[in-house]
Amino acid sequence: MRPLRVARAVYAAGVDLDAYVAEHGGEWRRLEELSRRRRVTAAEADELVALYQRAATHLSLVRSRSPDPALVARLSRLVLTARNAITGAPSFSWQTIGRFFTTTFPLAVYRAWPWWCGVATAFSLFTFGMMAYIAANPEVANYFVSDREIATLVNSEFEGYYSEFQPQNSTLRVWTNNALLTGMVLAAGVLLVPVVYILFLNALNTGLVGGVMIAYGRSEVFFGMIIPHGLLELTAVFIGAGVGLRIGWSWIAPGPYRTRGRALADTAREGMLVALGLVVVLLVSGLLEGFLTPAPIPMLLKDLVGALVWGAFLTYIVILGRRASQKGESTALPEDQTEAALPTA
Template sequence: MNIQRWIARRQAKWQDLDKLLQRAQQRGIKSLNAKEIATLASLYRSVAADLARANTNQIGQTIVQELQALTTRGYSQIYRGSRRQELRGAIDFYLWKLPQVLRETWGYTAVAFGIFLIGALIAWWFAWQDASFMSLVVPQSMIEKVRDRHQLWMGSILGTEPFAASSIAINNLSVAFRMVGGGILAGFWTIYALFYNGVLIGAVATLVGQNGLAYPFWAFVFPHGALELPAIFIAGGGGLLIARGLLFPGRYRRRDALRIYGGQAAQLVMGIFPMLLIAGAIEGFFSPQEVIPSPFKYLAGTGLFILLILYTLRRDVPEERLCQRSQEIPSSYIKNA
């Protein structure tokens, strides 16, 4: 390999990349047009290959250092811009797009809540009518603790807050993801999970109510439940959306209906992820603390729920960030379009 000839042949590309990078660094990557950005990316790959060859052939420390500096600058401009766009996209999604999707799919969330509520009411009715029903749903150890010792079980969290918070968040995320994914089974698993969780909550609520512990129990539930329960209903709504696309595609082809409603379900999953993480942290670190007065816990839970409602109802989308409605479907998706 003739080193001097190779350098002379490649040096023009290095200089071209250096000029583009200087412009990008001085004026920002947006100062380059589409063709220049494509050229920048191509030159970056070419110079990165030259750096690898220079290292392999031990061309010289000066050339290697110059190429390293050039590729480092290129990487910074190309990938930093990409990361910034991804970050801006995520921020815009949570600030503007998610509330819109929550409003568009509120009917499915309401149906999910209705299924949950039916399960809770059935459990409440049977638990009051037949004492043996409780043992079919609630663990015997919990029944004995509440009924015989008049104690709640939340104290076991104290002293293990970090572990408890992470375990709770992981469990809730698992339940939510199964509810959404259950939609692909024609929604049967989603409906079952919502109904079963309603029965469980209804039975536990009846147990503590029968033994005079309803006030401290709901004081524990309110702070994290203000986010956790709506997140579960939203996840259930996502599963019902997928089931709707599978069973009732309507004017769309079935694969396109699944793409449309599945896309909305995916957005809902992205939305409930931070909700469940925050709820897990609250349940681990805040809800079980006995030093915090119960009225303050009720107030905190109520405040969080009001904030969630206000967030869902926000509509002041700036013009430059106005998102297309998720229901604006390409005409090619519609049958006989």
């Protein structure tokens, strides 16, 4: 019987972990030594591959039978180091970053456009309907807020909110808050209902505030302060929610050629790519809210800048996303950047 099979059989029978480590410690040290060398001979390369395969098998056995996290961590680092020594460690590539922003991200967003456009339509209809109703019936607002709170909101709180902090601090604050909200609706999409609930609360709040501001003659302040950053910010939230709902729907209706698990995995992977891209989009909207919204310039000019940035983003998604779709591009990572399965002896 081969030594490894003997070790496996003995370890499976319940030999002490210390004895197992003592038996194979020499191999692990030798593997560590070879992995650190910048150059190896042909014979040493063969030895490195063989020891790597054996260490991967040892790691699999220890993970399944040992509760010792220190040993698992040690072998995991050893196997990873050896794998990088054999295959070459992945290196930073501007080409990969460029492909993400010119192909992968816009394609993933473009593919999900029916979902996030549907979310945007439903949100907008409910929000503007709420605004119109409260503007026509101001007394309804008293079911949610008091007269004193309404007076504070209309006279100072709404406009003062955007100049309460220094621009850089405001940018960081709204960036993290919006990223959290977008991440919540995207991740909760697998359950569908939480996304609808979160969007409903945000639409209700926006409609209530907007309706109150309109009812008390402050509509120009409301829209003037919301539009510069809100168009891009809300679009990012809509995309996150739409992609999240698409993920949830994938396990309900996976299609004729995919299992539910495969469909969920594929759409969730695209969802993670969208989440990465939206981090940048939300940073831009945060910069607009932190620096442009409170700027002492005419509101019309601020609204124009915000609308131009929003239009540029939508144009970017439509043009590059459609182009990538027509070319048959994929959102999958290149083969040389995907995780390889660990070989065993």
